[in-house]
Amino acid sequence: MVWDRQINLKTPEELEKMRTAGRINAEALAAAHAILRPGVTTADLNAAAEEVMKKYGVYSPFKNYPGPYPYPASTTVSVNEELVHGIPSKKRKLKEGDIVSVDCGTVFEGYVGDSAFTAGVGEVSPETQRLLEVTEMALYVGIAKMVIGNRVGDVSAAVQEYAESRGFFVTREYTGHGVGRRMHEGPQVPNYGTPGRGMPLRAGMTIALEPMLLVGTALTKTLADEWTVVSADGSLTAHFEHSVAVTEQGPVILTLLPDGRAPGQITGHIPHSSV
Template identity: 75%
Template structure:
């Protein structure tokens, strides 16, 4: 996916709108998570998220996103070796032992929120369990760097160090990104980098930060549907994402459900 490189700084009022978008998006993802059961299809998972979006009269920026052909769903649902952009299907059934990633975006009053999670289905392997733990931990390691005066490279380097020091790999081909009135704005935020380099972070900058982690290799391949991205070697992958605002008081996660403060606590290191 390509995107507009414009970087936008949001006002406090715009951040409030993005927080509302984030709450709706979190509710949609919670519904999707509840639908992930053995025997359910990936289309069932997408339908659960879409029902929440419909309830609020909002839509996902994923639907009809331009690419090899317009993206056909409101979410991406990816299983096991599939890293991102998995197309929901009425024939793809979820099984015990799978790990399932759901990515969803929400447009509310002209602003976008974007988040993702990976979850295990029933009993999963020890490697899968560790992969989920490390990928989510890498997200919060990156978030902790999102404070005024730091640079994009500080975020990227923190994610890379967290993942690689635990024996896994970060994707080199897909990145986090600025988000606001468009789903994809600047800056581009790779999951690897050098501290002290890149754009200077300032209050009002909003970023969809999304570590994408692979067990066996950083290399990927695109499947026959021309959207789904999988690990090149067939090994497991995981993906966690939040939309975060840089503020004078540090990072604020905009895609938490309701008044849940657990994400802020983890982001601040408490």
């Protein structure tokens, strides 16, 4: 993907626009989550999210995103061993026991909301459920470190330690990133790192933090469609993401539903949209 490394500190007015973009984003993901069941296609999930975007008159920055060829959908839908960038398809029907990651972006008045969840289709194994729970909690562990005075490495290291101490791998190739006027801004926030290293966190930074965990290896490869990234050994993967603002009062999650819940939430952890 193409990266714009400029860091844009947001004003309170800009953060309000990002909060609106994030709420719409959450509603789009919730619509996809609501129809998640065996027999549904990955294109159906994308269509459900697009209906919400149409309702609010917004669009996805994913669609036509530059790459090997313009990305053809408003969401990415990645199944089982697919880590990120899965292309929705009318031919790909979900089965009982699958896990599905849905990643969505929305643009409201020029500002981007970006978030993702992974969920099981019907019943999944206890081991698979544990992967989902650890990945989601790794996100909130990282968010808790997004305070003024910490550095990017503190956030990255927290995600890595939580995931690896529970027996999972974190990708080295795909990262969290600044978000705001563009979908990809600075700083880059890997899912691994060293405490006390990296750029200091400052009020007004807005970051899409996105732990991506793999069961068997940290290595990945890209499929023949030139977008879909899978685990190198075919093992399961999971991915959760929120857009988060660094503020004087602490981290503020921008991509929540109006009632404060997160789409696809599974652990019972209560995220905070304000402090």
